[in-house]
Amino acid sequence: MAVAAPPTIQTKPLRERLAPLVIPAVFVLIFATVLTVAPASWPKLITGILLPGLTLAAIYFMISAGLSLIFGLMDVLNFAHGSLFMLGGYCAWTCNVWLDPNYAGHWPITIASGNLRFIIGLIVGTLVGAAVGSLIEISLIRPLYKRPIYQVLLTLGLVFVFDALVRTIPAWGSLSRAPIKPPMLTESLSLLGRRFPSYSLFLICLSVSLAVLIALVLRRSRIGLTIRAGVQDSAMVEAMGINVRRVFTGVFGFGSGLAALGGAVAASFIGVYPEMGLEYQLFAFIVVVIGGLGSYSGAAAGALLIGLARTFSDHLVLETGLPTAIASASTVLVMAIVLLLKPGGIFNKN
Amino acid sequence: MTPILEVEQLQTFIGQYHILHDVSLQAEQGSITAILGRNGAGKTTTLKSIMGLTPPQAGSIRFAGQRLNSLRTFSIAQLGIGYVPEHRAIFRDLTVTEHLILAERKRGDLRRRGDLIFSLFPDLQRLERLLGSQLSGGQQQMLAIARALVPETQLLLIDEPSEGLAPVIIEQMMRAITALSEHTTVVLVEQNFRMASAISQAYYMLDDGRTVDHGTMTALRGNPQLIQRYLGAA
Numbered sequence: 001m002a003v004a005a006p007p008t009i010q011t012k013p014l015r016e017r018l019a020p021l022v023i024p025a026v027f028v029l030i031f032a033t034v035l036t037v038a039p040a041s042w043p044k045l046i047t048g049i050l051l052p053g054l055t056l057a058a059i060y061f062m063i064s065a066g067l068s069l070i071f072g073l074m075d076v077l078n079f080a081h082g083s084l085f086m087l088g089g090y091c092a093w094t095c096n097v098w099l100d101p102n103y104a105g106h107w108p109i110t111i112a113s114g115n116l117r118f119i120i121g122l123i124v125g126t127l128v129g130a131a132v133g134s135l136i137e138i139s140l141i142r143p144l145y146k147r148p149i150y151q152v153l154l155t156l157g158l159v160f161v162f163d164a165l166v167r168t169i170p171a172w173g174s175l176s177r178a179p180i181k182p183p184m185l186t187e188s189l190s191l192l193g194r195r196f197p198s199y200s201l202f203l204i205c206l207s208v209s210l211a212v213l214i215a216l217v218l219r220r221s222r223i224g225l226t227i228r229a230g231v232q233d234s235a236m237v238e239a240m241g242i243n244v245r246r247v248f249t250g251v252f253g254f255g256s257g258l259a260a261l262g263g264a265v266a267a268s269f270i271g272v273y274p275e276m277g278l279e280y281q282l283f284a285f286i287v288v289v290i291g292g293l294g295s296y297s298g299a300a301a302g303a304l305l306i307g308l309a310r311t312f313s314d315h316l317v318l319e320t321g322l323p324t325a326i327a328s329a330s331t332v333l334v335m336a337i338v339l340l341l342k343p344g345g346i347f348n349k350n
Numbered sequence: 351m352t353p354i355l356e357v358e359q360l361q362t363f364i365g366q367y368h369i370l371h372d373v374s375l376q377a378e379q380g381s382i383t384a385i386l387g388r389n390g391a392g393k394t395t396t397l398k399s400i401m402g403l404t405p406p407q408a409g410s411i412r413f414a415g416q417r418l419n420s421l422r423t424f425s426i427a428q429l430g431i432g433y434v435p436e437h438r439a440i441f442r443d444l445t446v447t448e449h450l451i452l453a454e455r456k457r458g459d460l461r462r463r464g465d466l467i468f469s470l471f472p473d474l475q476r477l478e479r480l481l482g483s484q485l486s487g488g489q490q491q492m493l494a495i496a497r498a499l500v501p502e503t504q505l506l507l508i509d510e511p512s513e514g515l516a517p518v519i520i521e522q523m524m525r526a527i528t529a530l531s532e533h534t535t536v537v538l539v540e541q542n543f544r545m546a547s548a549i550s551q552a553y554y555m556l557d558d559g560r561t562v563d564h565g566t567m568t569a570l571r572g573n574p575q576l577i578q579r580y581l582g583a584a
Contacts, residue, residue, distance in 0.1 A: 225452050229441045236439040239401055241427035241455050241501065 027308060043192035049311050051191075055200040057307025058207030059269070062262030063280050064287040064299040065214065066255020072231040072294025074248050075148065076141055079155040081259050082281025083162035088129045088260025089267035089276060090172055092121035096180040096268070098171070105171075118182030122264045129260020134253035141252070142245070159278065166274045176273030185268075203265055210258070211300050218296060227251060231294055286331055290338045292345030301346055309334045354379045354535050355400070355505055360409035362392075362399045369395045370406065371559040375537075377505070377552075382527065382536040384546040384567070387556035387580060393539040394436050396556065397507045400537075401433050402426045413505065428455065432498030432534070436509040440482040440490045447478045449493055453500035460500055466533060467496045470526045488519035495526070505535045512542040524549050543581055547571055555580050 031045065067081045097103055099117045101110040111117050136158065144150045166172050185202050188195040218224035226247055230237045238244040263276070270276070287306050291298020313330035316322065338346060353376035362370040370392045377383040385393045398404040400411055402423040411418040418426050427433065441449060450467075454460050468475050471492040477485065485493065491511055498506055511527065512520045520542070527536060528549050540546035546553070546567075553570050555563040557580055570576065 222451070225444070225448055229444055229448075229452055232441045232443065233439050235403060235423075236435065236441075237452075238423045239403065239427055239433040239435070240453055240497070241424050242452075243422075243424045245422075 027304075043194050047191050047194040047196045049315050050308070051196055051200060051204070053308035053311035054204045054304075055269075055307070056310055057303045058203045059262055059266050059280070060283050060287050060307055061207050061211060061300055061303035062265070063259045064284040064291070064303055065211070065296060066258045067284050068288045068291065068294055068299040069227070069231075069296060070252055070255045071288070072296075073227060073234065073251050074141075074145065076145075076151050076252075077148075077155070078252075078255075079152065079281070080136070080158035080162065081155075081256070081284065082277035082279075083159050084129045084133055084256045084277075085259045085263035085266070085280055086166065086272070086274065086277030087132060087162060088125035088263030089272040090166060090263075091125040091128045091260070092118075092264035092267045093177055093180065093272045094171065095121035095124050114180075115182045115184045118180075118185075118268065121267075122261060125264030125267075126257045126261040129263070130253045130257030133256020133260075134249050136256070137249050137252035142248075162277065163274055172272075177271050179268050179271040181268050199269060203269065206265065214296065215300075223247075223250075283331065286335050288345075290335050290345055292348035295345065295347035298345055298347035305334060305338075306331050352379060353377060354414055355537065356410075356412040357396070357400065358410045358412075360396065360399055360406050360411065362395055362404055362406045364395065364404055369404075369559055370399065370409075372561065373399075373409070373556065373559065374561045375554040375564065377535050377537050379535055380531065381552060382531050382538060382550040383552045383554065384550035385537065385539045385554050385556060386543065386546060388582065389541070391556040392559040393556055394509055395559075397433070397435075397509050397537070397539055400426075400507060401431065430502055430504040432501075432503040432506045434491075434494045434498050434506065434508040434511065436513070436539075438490045438494040440485065440493055442481065442483040444482055445479055446474060446482075446485070446493055449482065449497050450500055453497045455501040459502075463500055463502075466530075467499055470499075470530055471496055487514050488516070488522070491515065491519075491523060492526070495530070499530065499534075503534045505537065506530070507537050507539075509539045510541060511538070512540060512545050520545055543577065 031050065063081065063085050067078060070076055070078055070081075096114075096117050098105070098107045099109065099111045099120065100106055100114070101112055111120065140154055140158075141151060144154060181199055185199040187198050189198050189201065190196075218228060226237060226242060230244060230247055234244050234248075237247075262280075263272075266276070266280070283306060287302035288299055289302075290305060291300070291302030309330050310327070313327040317324050317327045342348065355375075355377040357373060357375045360370050360373040361368070373392060373396050375383070375385065375396070385396060387393050395404055399406045400413075400418065402418065402421060402425075406419065409419075413426075413429060413431060416429065418429075421429075441452075444452070450460050473489065474492055474496055477489060477493075482490065482493070495506075495508065495511070508527070511523050515523065524545055527538070530536070531549075538546060538550060547570065550567050553564060553567050554561055555570075555576070562580065563576060
């Protein structure tokens with residue numbers, strides 16, 4: 001078949017095509033205005049607000065994307081998503097410490113290269129997160145698909161289970177652990193005459209590449225097609241002869257793995273502590289609600305918005321001496337504004 | 351002729367509601383069978399029960415000799431049953447082509463079945479790049495049937511194909527369903543008695559979750575009292 005459609009047919013309304021560009025465009029506009037008004041301040045703006053904002057957005061994206069996809073596909077609001085983020089962080093931190101031959105209580109197998117330990121930590125963290133996520137879906141969530149209230153209670157309960165687990169493991173304990181950066185990413189780079197940590201640039205690059213890769217898979221592959229269709233009507237997808245349950249488990253595992261990878265990279269940036277899960281989970285919920293529950297592009301846009309809003313308000317508080325509470329409130333403020341304008345979130349089509 | 355679908359004494363609950371009390375029906379291979387009845391008689395639930403979307407609590411469903419009761423929906427579909435649901439269930443954000451690709455069960459299904467599909471619904475070919483949300487009701491209905499035909503289908507369950515469509519489009523849909531019945535058995539749920547009676551050979555009348563009558567469509571057309579009793583107006 002594959003008969004070329006006449007060129008006159010518009011595939012998508014222009015508005016819909018431009019929607020994903022609106023938020024980046026607004027930021028570019030704001031930055032461009034500031035740069036023209038005060039040209040001397042631009043290196044400070046870029047290294048002081050834009051890049052740190054993107055760094056935060058990178059972490060927010062990794063935890064939010066899975067949360068949103070999971071909700072979109074199977075209507076499960078996973079309150080334990082942040083716990084998987086934390087678990088990934090602890091796994092990565094453990095690899096960094098316990099594989100180190102210089103550490104007093106190191107494992108029988110050690111790896112001399114700090115860079116290699118770091119990479120292994122990321123892989124182990126991601127895999128553990130994906131495996132634990134899949135197990136949770138198969139054993140606990142699956143019997144409760146028709147009982148949403150129970151899902152909420154169950155995943156909330158899991159938060160406490162994971163919290164207790166982390167505190168119980170003697171090597172992890174309840175103390176917070178300082179970040180361990182790989183040697184290759186410890187240096188600061190000189191950027192526009194100011195210093196900027198190379199690890200932040202790594203975070204941004206990793207997250208952007210992942211975002212593009214996932215978007216491509218969703219757009220172009222058969223599994224992506226199945227997921228997009230399933231987000232809209234999973235019963236119909238099943239009636240077409242596709243084993244939707246397997247897709248559910250896959251997406252749950254994938255989203256969990258992505259959150260765990262987020263935790264693993266965050267571990268070398270903010271360190272690890274038992275509360276990190278809940279802390280970032282809160283931001284992830286804000287991001288997902290802003291973007292539109294269930295929307296992948298929404299999660300990306302929301303992460304960008306919240307990351308930048310957060311660093312911008314931090315900066316504002318530092319410069320003007322306003323109370324610090326304003327910085328913390330800024331994300332919720334952004335959410336309130338977005339929801340007043342678009343109650344379903346930026347990318348909600350209903 | 352042997353029936354390809356045999357449903358016996360089906361009972362289905364949705365939540366706490368007892369929807370189907372005693373539904374039995376058979377569909378002869380290569381025929382069009384209409385399930386008739388008022389709103390709420392259990393027509394849609396009967397199709398959903400066959401597909402395993404609302405699994406029955408009692409009774410039996412056999413398709414080509416195989417019992418479907420304990421199978422999951424995707425396995426039932428894979429046996430060769432196509433489902434065209436009420437309200438069409440078109441995916442808003444997928445293009446027409448993406449719908450058809452998603453429906454492929456084996457690589458090349460679409461190539462093999464493309465000729466049949468586009469001969470039934472030539473319009474779909476020029477709509478390939480449109481999104482589900484941009485299609486008219488009639489176009490969505492065509493796509494919903496086309497989608498069910500992409501894999502090899504021995505039985506097609508179609509729920510209310512005429513719903514919300516203009517008379518001209520209904521005519522077109524009737525021709526298409528008649529034509530596709532040369533390739534597959536069709537079980538049709540239809541409120542529009544004129545359409546159902548024009549294209550089906552057999553009927554089953556449902557009332558309050560029970561099969562109350564069945565026979566050939568010719569016999570039903572000659573029995574206005576029955577039509578009046580169970581369908582209201584003829």
